Amino acid sequence: MNLNLYGHDGHWLMVDCGVTFPKPGRIAADGTVHHRGEPPVQMADPAFIADRRDQLAGLLITHAHEDHIGAVPYLWPLLQCPIYTSRFTAEILRRKLAEFDLLHRVPIHVVDVGDRRAIGPFEVQWLALTHSIPDPNALMIRTAAGRIFHSGDWKLDDHPLVGHGYSRTTFTDLANEGVDAMVCDSTNATVSGHSTSEAVLYDGLLNVIKPAAGRVVVTCFGSNIARLHTLAMIARATGRYMGLIGRSLINMSGAAKASGLWDTADTLINASHFGYLPREEVLAVATGSQGEPRTALRRLAAGNHPDFELEAGDTVIFSARAIPGNEEAIDALIGRLKALGVSVITAEDADLPIHASGHPAREELDLMYQWVKPAIAIPVHGEALHMETHAGIAKANGVPRAMVGRNGDLFMIRPVPGIRRQITETGRLGWEGQVLVRVE
Numbered sequence: 001m002n003l004n005l006y007g008h009d010g011h012w013l014m015v016d017c018g019v020t021f022p023k024p025g026r027i028a029a030d031g032t033v034h035h036r037g038e039p040p041v042q043m044a045d046p047a048f049i050a051d052r053r054d055q056l057a058g059l060l061i062t063h064a065h066e067d068h069i070g071a072v073p074y075l076w077p078l079l080q081c082p083i084y085t086s087r088f089t090a091e092i093l094r095r096k097l098a099e100f101d102l103l104h105r106v107p108i109h110v111v112d113v114g115d116r117r118a119i120g121p122f123e124v125q126w127l128a129l130t131h132s133i134p135d136p137n138a139l140m141i142r143t144a145a146g147r148i149f150h151s152g153d154w155k156l157d158d159h160p161l162v163g164h165g166y167s168r169t170t171f172t173d174l175a176n177e178g179v180d181a182m183v184c185d186s187t188n189a190t191v192s193g194h195s196t197s198e199a200v201l202y203d204g205l206l207n208v209i210k211p212a213a214g215r216v217v218v219t220c221f222g223s224n225i226a227r228l229h230t231l232a233m234i235a236r237a238t239g240r241y242m243g244l245i246g247r248s249l250i251n252m253s254g255a256a257k258a259s260g261l262w263d264t265a266d267t268l269i270n271a272s273h274f275g276y277l278p279r280e281e282v283l284a285v286a287t288g289s290q291g292e293p294r295t296a297l298r299r300l301a302a303g304n305h306p307d308f309e310l311e312a313g314d315t316v317i318f319s320a321r322a323i324p325g326n327e328e329a330i331d332a333l334i335g336r337l338k339a340l341g342v343s344v345i346t347a348e349d350a351d352l353p354i355h356a357s358g359h360p361a362r363e364e365l366d367l368m369y370q371w372v373k374p375a376i377a378i379p380v381h382g383e384a385l386h387m388e389t390h391a392g393i394a395k396a397n398g399v400p401r402a403m404v405g406r407n408g409d410l411f412m413i414r415p416v417p418g419i420r421r422q423i424t425e426t427g428r429l430g431w432e433g434q435v436l437v438r439v440e
């Protein structure tokens, strides 16, 4: 549930405003929201900034994953600031806001990579990076006091298939200018090597879909438009019709079409036609890779999906990883599918890669530190182990100082005269007992 605040000269800039989906036992009384029968979500406590929202110059959304965008409809009424984001992310945001009757109240500014805008005392530049969703951005935030590179979620994918790529010189140029602090994704800091490119998955997915005799159902994250493009190419190559089942897949593909990111050769059939097709001509892409209740794959496994029924000899492919905490639900789902006689293929079983992470592994972090050369590394996005490991990687690449924080910590990147502060050895700032973001 990402929510970052940058402060300078009496103003604040918010970067991302996301949610998390707690397990039932972990739901706190605070921060738990039920909305129209959807699962409960949890988000950062915005009290600090809501109390001084006249000082909030704007909200930047780096990309459209729920952990970065999901809290906007809930929290915007407390913030009432303009939002700046990329085209695809804005399209997703509009759809969310419409559900909350907020669409016409929220000023959304669509930005392109390379754009620079003055937002309050901050000069923000949007930079092209690659991730597992279209149109992700890194940010360069410049003020009179210092310059911050905020990576957002990223990987280095030389063949992202959909949307813009990235360029090494974007980041070496930042080093030439000088970067005071780099706030960077730690998710896969404990993973060695380099993340897999989306382009590599064609061979892996073809390898498991081509030999399948019955229906094929692939479950993946709906926001990965590149994955949907790869599956559509494989549908054409194997004589199958592709259709999407599940609300988030249909919503995401709609947003991709509306923002010009959908390949027009990737034709889809309406899922209501699946029941009338020969089994060997079906390629259904379904939501529910995490075993979540009420998703398409759960309903297929339970035999109560309106579009078709799975039978012995059909194949279900998990083109996704298990998010930690979901293993039990996924195992139960796989058990139910196998009991129907369905063959199940997961990313662990497949001979070739059928899933690619969207986050940087060690070699990619090494490269980014060698390119950007920040004075301070501030690892974010991960658990304590990931952030500590990330700090070690930064130091190994010559970064003089790394600051690892906890939720709610405030870091002083440049001393500000006149502000009473206590900086500990790790660089934490005690703000007279006030925490920036209270969680759980």
Ligand SMILES: [Zn+2]
Binding pocket: 065, 067, 068, 153, 381
């Ligand atoms: Zn994220």
Ligand SMILES: [Zn+2]
Binding pocket: 063, 065, 131, 153, 358
């Ligand atoms: Zn993400």
